[in-house]
Amino acid sequence: MSMSRADARTLDAADPLRSCRDRFFLPEGVIYLDGNSLGALPLATVGRSREVVESEWGEELIRSWNSRGWIDLPQRLGAKIAPLIGAKPHEVIVADSTSVNLFKLIVAAAALSPERTVLLSEAGNFHTDLHIASGAAALARLRLDVVPRDEIEARLGPETNLALLTHVHFKGGYRFDMVAVTALAKAAGARVLWDLSHSAGAVPLDLNGSGAELAVGCGYKYLNGGPGAPAFLYVAEHLQERLISPLRGWMGHAAPFAFTDDYVPAPGIARFLAGTPPILGLAALEAGVEAFAGVPIEQLWAKSIKLFDLFAQLVAERCPDLLCISPPEPERRGSHISFSHPHAFEICQALIADGVIGDFRAPDVVRFGLTPLYLGFEDVWEAVERIRDILESGRWRDPTFAVRGKVT
Numbered sequence: 299m300s301m302s303r304a305d306a307r308t309l310d311a312a313d314p315l316r317s318c319r320d321r322f323f324l325p326e327g328v329i330y331l332d333g334n335s336l337g338a339l340p341l342a343t344v345g346r347s348r349e350v351v352e353s354e355w356g357e358e359l360i361r362s363w364n365s366r367g368w369i370d371l372p373q374r375l376g377a378k379i380a381p382l383i384g385a386k387p388h389e390v391i392v393a394d395s396t397s398v399n400l401f402k403l404i405v406a407a408a409a410l411s412p413e414r415t416v417l418l419s420e421a422g423n424f425h426t427d428l429h430i431a432s433g434a435a436a437l438a439r440l441r442l443d444v445v446p447r448d449e450i451e452a453r454l455g456p457e458t459n460l461a462l463l464t465h466v467h468f469k470g471g472y473r474f475d476m477v478a479v480t481a482l483a484k485a486a487g488a489r490v491l492w493d494l495s496h497s498a499g500a501v502p503l504d505l506n507g508s509g510a511e512l513a514v515g516c517g518y519k520y521l522n523g524g525p526g527a528p529a530f531l532y533v534a535e536h537l538q539e540r541l542i543s544p545l546r547g548w549m550g551h552a553a554p555f556a557f558t559d560d561y562v563p564a565p566g567i568a569r570f571l572a573g574t575p576p577i578l579g580l581a582a583l584e585a586g587v588e589a590f591a592g593v594p595i596e597q598l599w600a601k602s603i604k605l606f607d608l609f610a611q612l613v614a615e616r617c618p619d620l621l622c623i624s625p626p627e628p629e630r631r632g633s634h635i636s637f638s639h640p641h642a643f644e645i646c647q648a649l650i651a652d653g654v655i656g657d658f659r660a661p662d663v664v665r666f667g668l669t670p671l672y673l674g675f676e677d678v679w680e681a682v683e684r685i686r687d688i689l690e691s692g693r694w695r696d697p698t699f700a701v702r703g704k705v706t
Contacts, residue, residue, distance in 0.1 A: 300615055301608065301679065309608075309675040315601055319672045321589050322522075329681045331656045334496060334634045334667030337522030343585040350581045362577075371580045372571060376530060378587050382595060383494060383515070384504030385532050391567045392517070392580060396495055396529040397426050398545070399514040400462070402570055403491050403531060404434035406541040407460050407512055414459035414488065417442050420450060424468045427493055431462050437544075447472070451482055458488035465503075466496035466632030469659045471624040473501065473631050476508045484509065495519060498530075500602065500633035500669070502595050511537050520633070520669060523583030531570055538566050547572030589671060601670035602633040605678055609635050609666065612682040617689055623663065636665040647699035648688045654681045 310316055323339045324330060330338055354362040363369045377387035393399065404417065417440040419431055428444060435442040440460075445453050447467075454461065461483055466473045476492065483490045492513040497503055499520030505513060511534040517527035533541060542563050548554045549571035552562040563569040590598075606628070613620050620637040639645060639662060646658040656666040666681070688694050 301612065303676060303679055306608075306675040306679040309604070313601065313674070315593065315597065315670055316674070318589070318593060319674065322672045324672060327653050329654045329677045329684075331654065331666040331668075331673070331677075331681060333522075333669035333673070334500070334519055334632075334665075335657055336518055336525060337520060337586060337669065338672055339524070340522050340585050340589045342588065343522075343524065343582050346581055346585040347578065350578060355577075368575065368577050371577065371584070372575050373568065375580055375584050375587065376567065378584065379498070379515075379521070379530050382503070382521075382587075382590065383498055383513070383532065384502075384506055384508070386506065386535060388566060389505075389535055389538075390530055390532050391570055392528050392530045392583065393571050393575070394529060394573075395526075396493070396514050396516050397430050398572075399529050399531040399570075400427060400430045400491070400493070401434050402543045402545055402572075403512050403514065403533070403541075404431060404460060404462065405438050405544040407489055407491065408434075408438040408440055409542075410489075410540060411459050411487075414457055415439070415441055416455075416457045416459055418450065418453055418458050418461040418488075419444050420447050420463060421445060422447070422467075422469070423462075423464050424493070424495070427462060427464060451479065454483050454486040454488055456487065458483070458486055461488060461490045462493070463490055464493040464496070466501065468496055469623075469663055469665065470636050471496075471631045471634050473497075473625075473629070475629075476503075476510060480509045480511075496632050496634070499590065500598070502599050505532060506534075510534070517579075517583045517586070521583065522586030522589055522671075524579070524586065526579070527583045527586070528576060528579050531567075533567055533570070538569070541569070543570050543572070545572040549573060549575065593671070598670045599628075599633075602668050603628045605668040605670065605673060605675065606631070606633075606635050608675060609668070609678050609682065612679065613637065613685070616682055616686040619689060620664075620685070633669070634665055634667045636663050638662045639664065641694055644694040644696075644699040645685070645688060648694040648696065649681075649684065651699070652684050652688065654684050 372392045375392045376390035380390045417435045494515035498515040513532040517523035546561045625631040642664040646664045
């Protein structure tokens with residue numbers, strides 16, 4: 299029996315996370331299904347940002363580095379992210395961008411096994427990962443080996459130095475079995491660097507329990523840190539003193555205010571800092587991370603599963619021209635659902651014009667983020683109704699929707 303709008307409202311009324319929706323600014327009339335690309339604005343971010351600008355910067359000026367604890371914010375915020383990814387507080391730090399953190403960890407980790415000459419990664423991975431990998435591999439004198447997803451495990455061998463893998467694929471949402479792949483890499487004498495950009499804040503993660511040693515992640519997707527928010531990196535405790543960042547900035551120095559010419563890496567995770575921390579961005583990200591307060595990740599994931607199942611069911615019933623390319627099994631996917639269609643771009647643009655914001659991924663995929671903190675079951679029901687209307691009416695054929703411009 300197909301679900302009705304009333305049924306969806308009943309699910310929302312029983313949702314233990316329903317009150318979390320009130321933590322976010324959600325424009326009237328918009329169904330936001332792109333939080334896996336840019337998280338919605340937490341209401342607390344507005345006040346926190348004003349406080350930092352007007353009071354901390356405006357009134358206390360440079361004194362706020364000490365009086366307001368700016369200088370330690372990368373570590374404090376890393377400690378707040380740690381429970382979301384299954385890490386110890388001192389194993390995570392917030393710094394730079396995902397791309398920069400990838401570069402730092404690839405080059406640093408490669409130096410541990412100079413006799414191993416291969417950097418392994420997945421074909422069709424998010425392109426910045428492969429771009430960064432190609433540059434880092436050239437500097438570290440590694441050969442970048444990019445292979446199809448189903449060949450990764452077989453290619454882990456005696457020449458593999460490091461495998462750079464995205465835990466949840468940005469397009470279809472396929473998820474690697476972190477425990478199994480990490481164990482295989484370890485058995486082969488290699489390490490894995492995990493990109494958690496489409497995982498952190500959405501799916502259950504246990505880096506410590508999985509034996510993961512290296513990871514990076516994005517601050518502006520599920521963590522709701524705002525456009526261009528700083529990223530985070532994770533290095534397992536036992537490995538920290540063995541790695542030295544190739545970007546040896548003053549904030550990663552053991553004594554940054556001694557102003558010495560020689561470089562001595564800071565102890566622990568702090569050695570992966572480089573330049574001066576971007577306080578405004580860090581403060582906004584902190585508000586985003588604090589939006590998870592009191593919400594177990596397992597509860598988030600349970601709701602994500604229900605949202606996905608409802609979305610998939612309704613599309614199969616009402617929009618048969620859309621082919622779901624995301625895995626039906628929860629343990630094999632992340633928290634977005636993707637469909638292929640020859641005119642995915644035009645459909646996506648028509649939906650945005652109709653107040654349903656998802657995104658397009660070339661060449662033929664329309665993707666919808668399922669962000670359990672603020673997405674409701676009626677939102678999903680209504681979104682699919684609008685998709686059906688656009689497909690059945692042919693409104694996606696409007697020539698204005700066929701003009702491909704900048705990212706939407």
